[in-house]
Amino acid sequence: MTPLRVAAAHAVDLSSVLALSCTWVVVLAVNGLTLPAINPSPEVISRPLESVTTIALALPIAVAVHLSSNRLAWLAHTSPRSVVLGDIAWFAAIYLVQWVGLAVVAVAAPGVPGVHLFAVHTLLLALALLAARTAGSLAGVCTPLVLIAVLSVPDLVPWPANLIYNLDQATILRFATLVGVPALTAVAVQFDQKPAD
C-alpha cells in the first residue's frame, strides 16, 4: 500500500486533520488561563506549566489515539510484510506529527519550558497508545486525561511525586520519557488492535 493509502486506512481524513489542527490551536489559545496553584510553595512566582494548556494536551492525544487505529487491520494481517514493523512506522509518524504541534506551542507560547512539555506530552502519548492497544480507544483517550486531572488537583499527589508540574523532577521525567516511550511503544505494537468501542 502506498503511504497515502496506509494513512487512509488509519482514519486520516479531512475531519481528523482539521480536528488535529484545531486541538493544537486550542492548546495554544488556553495558555493564558492559569490553574489554581499546584506548587505548594507560596514564594514561587513563575508557574509556567500551571495553565489549562497542560490539561488541553489530552485533546491532540485523543486525535492521535483515533489515528492509531487501523480500519484495515485484517488486510495487514494477510500481507507478507511484518505487521509489527508497519505499526512501528505508523506510530513513529504519529509521534513526529505531534512533535510538530508541540514545537509550534513551545515557540509561540511565552515562557513555556519546551523540553519539559515535550517530555510530558510524549510520555502521555505513549501511555495512551499502549492503553488504546490493550484496552480499547476509550481507555486510550481517558488514560492521559485521568493522569493530568489527578496531578492537577492541588495537594492530592505529594509535590515531589508530581512529575508533570514539578520542574525540579525534570531529570527523572526526561529519563522516564527516554526509556519509557520506546519500551511502551514496543509493548503496544505486540498487541492486536481492539474492536471499536
Next chain:
Amino acid sequence: MRIFRGTRKRAWVALTAMLLLQGASVIWTSRAGWVGWMPAGGATLERTSLFGACILSAAVAWAAVSLRAHNAEPWARVGVRSVQGLYRGPFWWGLSASLVTNCVLATTVGVATRQSLTSLMLTRYLLSVAAVVAASACAAALGVLIAKFTPPFIAVVASFVLPYAIAIGLGAYLSESPVSAWAVPDLHAFDYAWPAIETPIFRAASLGSIAAAIVFELHRRTTLRKVALWAASAATAGLFFTAGMVQPIPEASSVECQGAVPVVCFDGTQDAIRAGYLAQLDDGLRELPRSTWPAVVTATEQQGAPEDAVALPPVEGKYRPSRTTPPGAVTAILGDVTFNTDCASPDRIQLSAAMTLWWRAHVGLPTGGGTYAGQNSFSGPEFAQARASISRLEARIAQHPDQVIADAATQLHDCSRPAQPLP
C-alpha cells in the same frame, strides 16, 4: 434506549463512584481552608464541583456519542421517538449520579461545619448546593451538545476540557465583569466577607432556570422551555446587577478571649480549632517556666484582640487564614516567639538560634524544617553554629531548666541587659 440497555446501570454506578471519589479528594485536600467554617465550606463545595462537572460532562458525552460512533443516529431519526428522546437517557443518568454525589458531599461538609451554623449560613449553604446541582445539569447538557456536534473521537476529551476552560476563563479574563458571577467563587473570599445575599439567590436561580430549560427542551415541552428561558433571563439580569456586592460576615470577625494566664483570643471562624489549639498551647506552656509565659495570646489577626497580645497564628502556608492546626505547629511557634529576639547583637542572635533549635528538639519536633507548612528552615550560619553546640546547651538546661530558660528569654527580649555567652 436499546443501545445503552446493557451498560446504563453499570455506567451510573461507576460515574457516581468516580464523582464521589474526586469530590472527597478535593474536599480533603482543601480542608485547611474550610473545616469548621460553613461559608468557606460552601465555597469549597462549589470549587469541588468544577472537576465533577467536567467528569459528568465527559461521561454524558461518552454515552451520547455512541449514537454517532455506531452510526445509529440516522436510524434514530427515522424512528418514532424524537432524537432528543434518545439523548435523554445519558443526560438523566449523568444528572442523577451527580445529584447523589452532590447530596452526599453537601451533607458531609455540612456535618463537618455544624459548629458555626446559623440560619443565614444554612440558607446560603443550601443555595450553594442548589447552584452546584443546576451547574451539573448545564454540564450534562454541554456533554450532549458536544457529543452531537464534534467528531466522535474527540468528544469525550473536549467535553472534559471545555467546561474547565470556561470556568477558569471566566475567572481569568472576566473577573472584573459581572459575567464572572456565574463562575466558581474564590475560596478565600469567604473568610470574613461574602457576596451580598442577592448574588447566590440569583446565581442559583439563573443556573437552575437554564438547567430547567434544557430539561424541557429534551422532553419537548416547548411552552415550559420558554417560561424557563424567560426566568433565566430575569435571574441572569439580577445576577449581573448584584455581582460584586460584598457584605462582612458578622460572626466571623467577632473576637472572643478566654482563659486566665495566658488569655487566648479566637475569632468566629476558628470555632473548630479551639480545642486542638489550646491542647497544643498547654503542651508547650508546660515545658516553659511560668515567668516566660505570654500574658495574652491571639490566634487571629482580626482587630479586637488586645494590642499587646502575642500572635500565634494556627498555621502559616497556603491557606490564609487557615482553620486547621497541624500537630506541633502551635507548640513550635510558641518556641519561636519565646526565643525570638529583636536585638542586633550577634551573641543574642546566636542564643536565639540555639534556644529555638533546643525547643524544637525538646518538644519532639524536627529541627531541619518541615514541622508545618511555610515554616522557618533554620538555614542561616547562626543555626549551623547552634547545631554544633546543641548537646552542651541541652546538658546545661537539664541541670537548671527553669533558670536557664528564663534567663535566656529575658536576655533575648531585653536588649539592655548584658548578654551571657553560650556554653
